Amino acid sequence: MKKSLILAAIALLPLSTPPIYAANPVDELLAKYRLQGADAFSAEAGKILWHQGFTQTGKIRKCTTCHTNDLHKTGKHARTGKAIKPMAPSVNPERLTKLKKIRKWLKRNCKWTLGRECTPQEKGNILIYLQSQ
């Protein structure tokens, strides 16, 4: 009886102190999106969205407008010309390592590109796609 209580406590420990175990912010975000009702995520769907064009104020906007078609290359902010470091974590290990940063940019960039915030499903798909690069 006592033994099983201790085991149960150990099993619950990760839940009570998430920072120690939530090593990967992407996984953490994906878990959140799932809670918000997203299904299984697909890198393929993420890739399609990444290259999809949306017409805003008469012009076509894509994620690649700033990040370029090649995730391994340095991008350029379409409006200000500022250089954007490569998006692929394989060449830029700093990518997708900060939860707040990912959340902030997904919100901003979706709003500007799609004209609305992305759904949890779309966000998850994009992250899976980017992570695989």
Added chain:
Amino acid sequence: MINRSLVETASDTSRHKIRIWDLPTRLFHWLLVIAFIVAMLSQGDDRYLDVHVVSGYLFFGLLGFRFIWGIIGTHYVRFSHFAFDWKAVWHYLKMLPTKQRQHFLGHNPAGSWAIFIILGLGLIVSLTGLLTLGGEERHGPFAGMISFALGSSIHEWHEVTAWLLLGLISIHIVGVLVESWLHHENLIKAMITGLKSVPVSVFAQPLSVQRHGFTATILILVIIVIGTWVYSKPFIGPKLPDNVVWREACGECHLAYHPTLLPARSWQRMLAEQHEHFEEDLDLDDETLLEIQTFLMANAAESELTEPAWKINNSTPPEQTPLRITKTAYWIEQHQNIADEIWQHPDVNFQGNCGACHLDAEQGTFEDAAMRLPSSSVPF
């Protein structure tokens, strides 16, 4: 004493060459000429302000040398040697058109007055220049000690006295030419070689050669040291206040525009409208927002921390609250002459990409001397 240097135009025919102007004085004279010409050519255009200031320092340093050399220098260049009163000047000028005109080994009375006025005026030009530099550009020994407003009114005096100086130099040159012609002696050449041809009967004070060679070397060394020190130092610009949170949050999409570039009311409005920031949603949390706001307010254009800050603030009417630096009257005026090709250059992209042309855009100082054409190291 004065009479001793008078060359009696006797019937003497045998002449010899003697040294009148020592080497330091000759070096001083021609370096001063160069410094003055460079300063005049580089004035009026802020892009050459660095050249102007360096030539100004050189000019000032040379004057300083001349004042010392006027006391301890060799015989003919000492102030006491050519301190004539106005009666002597009048007498000299009166006799000039006649056959009895006086001929001096050193400076003649009229010439010596021109020299004293040029030296004095030169000193005023140098000092007003230093005060302008301190007030308007926040550089030099008076950096930050006087206001922009005072600096810019001194600037006017700097210009007036400089043009007066040019006028006096012209008179000096005319005088030299007239005297050269009247006495059949090339005074310009004498200032290069230091030698004058005089009748053997005339007594000339011998100059101590060792002493002036040594002084000349010191003079040149001091000028080189001051020149390189000044050139490498003043155009880095003052260190402006910085803030990590601001630089991070406002430097993500474009250059973190320094607060000095817009008035406080503009920043206030921009932050209030942070969810529609030029079609972007900045989405800053309250804590970040407050920190950025405090930093922007404290160092806005009203702080007058830099020359552009002062000018942007002055040129923006109080009823206007511009959200773009590129829409302020001062910015437009400064950039109206830039050709379209340059704006379309791939490295420029948009007007707010200040760093494409201003090397110190990140620091926010926007020094005149830190402007470069994109993809070229040639200054504008």
